[in-house]
Amino acid sequence: GAVVSQHPSWVICKSGTSVKIECRSLDFQATTMFWYRQFPKQSLMLMATSNEGSKATYEQGVEKDKFLINHASLTLSTLTVTSAHPEDSSFYICSARLQGLNEKLFFGSGTQLSVL
């Protein structure tokens, strides 16, 4: 079945540094990918919708200059947390959309970001 690979699964970084998270659809082409953020004991909050070859669409309240999203190919989307701060520590999950009559969404395994 379709698989979405998200890397890294966890990362610890110093405050002020940037972190890149990759989301790959391994055996299908995903024209649309979604990035979610999850705070402890809370739901997944949609951050942005990423369409291949175009600029990402950010949800209200999400800083696009802080959370840079690039979807340069049909199988890869990246989320870069720039100048990370402790409040950016969270669990980030990507989702890739498999188009078709029976549309499906597949999720990566998530990335736990801890900013010291």
Add this chain to the structure above:
Amino acid sequence: AQSVAQPEDQVNVAEGNPLTVKCTYSVSGNPYLFWYVQYPNRGLQFLLKYITGDNLVKGSYGFEAEFNKSQTSFHLKKPSALVSDSALYFCAVRDLNQAGTALIFGKGTTLSVSS
């Protein structure tokens, strides 16, 4: 606007007993409904979905969900709970007529099954 409500933060059941995790939704058009399960520090695993057709949907690991249009509900059920079912469960929805849009998730319900 689309929204999902999971009224219970936690559901506790004894192993072998039936379980229900509640979900109600709101969409402007026809709903496309999902249930996902999340284990600690892991991504989401798909359980089941409803688009059209039979209101009772069967999914993975013996779970099923019943779509009730009049009550705008999509409760997750299982006839006999297992300890291994203990996890965080998310209900999600999107408008079927808005192709390409993201899922909107409920806040999640922690299921705890005791032996």
